[in-house]
Amino acid sequence: MKPPKSSKNDVFLRYKLWLSAVSGEGIVGEGTHLLLRKIEEKGSLKAAAEFLGISYRKAWGDIKKSEELLGYDLTVKRRGGIGGGQSDLTTKAKNLLEAYDALHKKMDTAIEEAYAEFKEKTK
Amino acid sequence: MKPPKSSKNDVFLRYKLWLSAVSGEGIVGEGTHLLLRKIEEKGSLKAAAEFLGISYRKAWGDIKKSEELLGYDLTVKRRGGIGGGQSDLTTKAKNLLEAYDALHKKMDTAIEEAYAEFKEKTK
DNA sequence: AGTCGATATGTAATCATTTTCATATCGACT
């Protein structure tokens, strides 16, 4: 195989965390998490999607899928009226985000703790 | 029919762990991990790919990509000869798997610890 | 020297995901 590209080969650990149904189909992951945070900040799904650089269509579909998976609404949607409409987070969504963040922090700690050991073993 | 202890809306946490280069997407994840384990067991990439239900082409490409990312070989490949050829793990690959497993165990524990709390917060 | 079966690798075809496009609805405000 090719010779190593020196420092380019410095790898690190990454992980993904998401909610999944028994069916195996997961959806509420990092993407949705970010999306929800942006909706919270901007008050609009459209603005959130734009900010994150994904299509409105996908953002909308992701939220819908997540809500179907969870069985409860994540956003309060309003159309028409001032500004054309808006989306806000439900209390449940806020709780979900809070729990998600806490878990992420735990995972980060676990990763950090294991990282040195990992590099030692694989160097 | 049985009383569903878990409704269709009962979700649970899942995670993925992988190695990534600074450049971008990583490759040595669960799939490659399983693939390497199977190569170790079967002594052949072809047999491993078949067992896992993925194409030989993809399996081969995954290993190659991983090796390029890491900068060292994961398998010792031989073609021709008895049986047509074989693939075996390098010592570094074995170390990598061992480290990966250990880390996975840590992550599992972290998840487990956080799960009850998570469900409480999101119920 | 020829067979066999696995590795090696390019390319076309297929399948999955995401974006684009298109069109409808809603409601506060002119």
Next chain:
DNA sequence: AGTCGATATGAAAATGATTACATATCGACT
């Protein structure tokens, strides 16, 4: 009543990932 901008949603187009196919190489063993 008509405008505006965001939500709602289907369908086509584009992108990306994976498989299928095709062909070459290698080397122990007949």
